[in-house]
Amino acid sequence: MNDDGMASDIDMNDEYENAADSIATDSEEQETDPVVQEIPVFLALSTTGLVLIQHPTAKRAHPLAEATTMRLKPLGQRFEVDIAINSNSQNYSVDSAEKLGRGIDNEDIATAYDKVKEDHTTKLLDKYTLQSSVLPSSTGGQYLIGALRDDEFHLTPIAATIQLRPALKYLDKILEKEQAAKAKIQEHEFNLENPNKKKEEAEERGVTVAARSIENDPEALRKAKELDEERKFAQEEWINLRLYNENSVESEEVYEKLFSLGDELSFTYSKNDYLQSIGPKLSSTIKQDFDGNKKNMKLNRCMDDISDLPLGDFLRSFMLSVHVIPFSTIKELTEPRFDELDLVEELERIAVHVRDGIWVVRSELLYAGRVCEARRILLQLLARSADPISRYEVNRIAKLPHTMITNMFIEICARVSGVQTYSGRNHVGSSLYALGPGGLRPASPERKIDVYDGDSEMKWGLKAEADNVFCERWPDFVEKHLKIVEDEGERARHVLNSRISSKISNPLLHQKGTATSTPIPRPGSSMHLSSKNGSSSSPLPVPTTIGSKATSSIKVKTEPTQASRQELFTVKGNSINEQCEYLIHLLLAKYGVASKEFLVASVLRHKSVPGSTGKENLLNNDSVNEEFIGMSIDGICVHVQTGRFVLKTLGSADQYRDVIINLFKTKTTLKKPEIIQACVDHGTQAIPQSTYLKIMRELATSSGPSWLIDDFVPSIVIFRSSNKVQCELRMKE
Structure with a gap:
């Protein structure tokens, strides 16, 4: 390279020539598949609330063409359609229709002990019902409907998508009627066998009402939510709908609304406004929500949202999102705003040091009750040794549901492969005696005991990398938190064991x-x-x-x-x-x-x-x-x-x-x-x-x-x- 920079100019010219050759080659390839026509795209917003109905079980293209009635529960998000069955078809079985017809009304099934009604008519199943899955809310434009007219393509967003599947309600109704008929027969036969025995009068009995908290039971919460939804669904009235065919005037009016008026879209957002709308900065009002005494912190905020917060609020929000992290990473994120000593002192209010410079958010900030105690035992086991542990070592004491204990491990641990679940240990003792049915007897001088750890799955270990520098710089904090984790684990064991003993x-x-x-x-x-x-x-x-x-x-x-x-x-x-x-x-x-x-x-x-x-x-x-x-x-x-x-x-x-x-x-x-x-x-x-x-x-x-x-x-x-x-x-x- 000379003083005038000639070598650089030559290099740059070579790069431009190579780029030009590449563009020329692409142009030659595109000529083999030329663009035939460019079509402008318009967004039509005249029609809202369009629903796409899918028929995954239907064999014909338009199953709704034969619909007799349609109904909707907007709040319950349920859509149903009754479709007539062609009784004149050669595939129509009258016997099957008669059996299934017992489930289309509330009339009891006649038994051998019932009198035959003269006006009794046999009912046949002449229609079936299609019902939707849970009607979802807006999918945010996942699907759009397109219409082409005058070389213009018009798009209209679809608000929701539902799938219709057969609802076999009549089978459930038949089962209920058969059970009621069976009970009626048993009662009648009992009365025949015991004609002189009077029916015992119902005794007044005290009713014990037990209130049980379900806030820590996910399964109970789920069932309670389902029961509440079923109650609300039963209380809501059906709204009958009318179906118009594609050639009707009403359908033509809706079709015309699928085309845009051609107005130009005006953009009112600047670049900064747009970025603010998808990732807003925290306002001063929102920042006040990060109260150090509150546990209902909003999790998973981005770093821009929390970076300007005070140290305590920042660490709380950050640790509630990551759960486990080495101290070196926290230090990198907070330098040079905060002093290292202030960082450590504030961090121990929100998290505990488990081992090797790895900090884990405190259990009481995430859980309560038995789940919190189980997590403290987990931290105790992780602090005692670097060896992987199994879920069984915690759950044999905590006895939590499988999903709950697994999620607890996933938050702070990662699976470790290659760990044997069975091991043989040799125990040798020169003066060992065994106690058996015949009394004391000398045991074998070398006895092998197979130890089973109770977890046939992989073992688990902390998923954060060690930070030994922290342990060298802050040995007092390491020793202090080792005692804290051990004491909390022992108290948790005592609490859980006491609860188990009280249930005997x-x-x-x-x-x-x-x-x-x-x-x-x-x-x-x-x-x-x-x-x-x-x-x-x-x-x-x-x-x-x-x-x-x-x-x-x-x-x-x-x-x-x-x-x-x-x-x-x-x-x-x-x-x-x-x-x-x-x-x-x-x-x-x-x-x-x-x-x-x-x-x-x-x-x-x-x-x-x-x-x-x-x-x-x-x-x-x-x-x-x-x-x-x-x-x-x-x-x-x-x-x-x-x-x-x-x-x-x-x-x-x-x-x-x-x-x-x-x-x-x-x-x-x-x-x-x-x-x-x-x-x-x-x-x-x-x-x-x-x-x-x-x-x-x-x-x-x-x-x-x-x-x-x-x-x-x-x-x-x-x-x-x-x-x-x-x-x-x-x-x-």
Whole structure:
């Protein structure tokens, strides 16, 4: 390149020549497919409210040509058409028309016990009804109708599109009539069999009205909305419409309105006005809505809308939209307007630091009640370890609907592939003893336990990238929020476990005012016993789990405090058998599913507990040993699967419960359709939804559309030291 810039001029000329050659080549290609005619396009706005009617099930082009009546409910957004059936056609079946004709009026179906009416006439089905799907609001010009005249193309927007499909209302009416006729026959036959039995007078009974909040139940909200829409639809009157054929005067008048008058469109918007209309800036009035004390923030605002807000309002609106984000990204968005220290201090009021510089919006800003507590447990699990987690780890405690728990995970997590759901762990102990029907016996020195995590789907992990720089710069905040997340998670577990315990039909009776009445332990707490007298002794430092799922193979413990001991129950009963069975019943009423080892150790632990008022604790007897308790368990319990026992009976729900227990004996996972089918095959009536949920929550845990039999049964660790048998009870969360 010379000083005069000649090289640049040559390069630019070459580019222009290449571009010109390209344009010339395109022009040559276009000549092979020339433009024949240019047609101006006009927008006609004289006619509004045009509706496009589609007939996806009709075989002929114009099914409405034979319509007899048409009607509309504008508020209910429903359109119906009655079309006559050609009874003279060779395909018309009089027998079928007579059967279906029973559903076109409100007259009852005659039974064998009814008198035949002399003026009775057989009605035939001579028409069918087409009804629309939900009549949508304006689609914003998704469809347009075009008309060509005098080499001008005129377009008119279509307000809505509906589809007409057959409405088989007469089938529903026939079903209702058949059920009514069946009930009439049963009543008549009952009266014939019991001629002297008078009909019992209706007794006055108190009516209990229970009010239940549905604001946290999406399914209940949906049903309530549907019922409200059905009520409004039933109250609205039909408006009869008249159909004009295409050659009528009325149709010609509407057709003429499809053509524009040819007026030129005038544009009143400037470029800035147009941009303001599709993406307005926040006014000062709207900015006042971003009150830091309000939770009903408008979500998903663009950055231009919130960038000028104060720091607290900006972070609140931003975090409510993104849910999870590394600190480095927040810092980039706010520099240089805000100081980093101010940013961190304001951020912790709206979000919590989970780990690795990743912040997540606080749960109470998004949810309430049980859903909020479940999300706090999710954050606790994410903060404890970088390992992926499953929905089951949260939902076995929260017991939320599948869709709700999945959406909660999607907000802040991403699926992680390649994680095995089954794993084998080897636990080795030189002085390990197992508790079985025959008493204590040495266990295998090397025992492999298959651990199932309850979620056959992929695991989940935080979907934000780590920001380790934040952890290095702000270690105090990291440590502070680690404690906050852990404490909130523990409180959430306690709240959810308390709610589950309160739903047990047989309440637990506690010994009050004595040293033996102790609170329910935290998950993972332990208790040490003597197999003879139930007194506690110092533990060995290396216990090994031999019950259900193990949380760790080696655990060094200190003497348990009163707050960490298992809850003790009042011993009731007039005999040893009654007292033993009573305790077993209480334990299984609380946990639903438990291992025999846990039940045996729990009963042994109650040897030193006083009996109820005026009763003696008969369990404090040498005859009450592992074998005796095992026989009691076999008498009132059912062995469902390896290491899992449930009560044989609970009461009125047993006609369905026995069927479900038998299914769980063959399968670990069940789905509702196969449970319903099994009940039908067993000859029972359709299982009520409340009974179904009560049984399944007792025996299993929801894992999406399936129910998994409880795997987190209370487990027990047994070992020998100085000729004393000691037990650790690990409680079910």
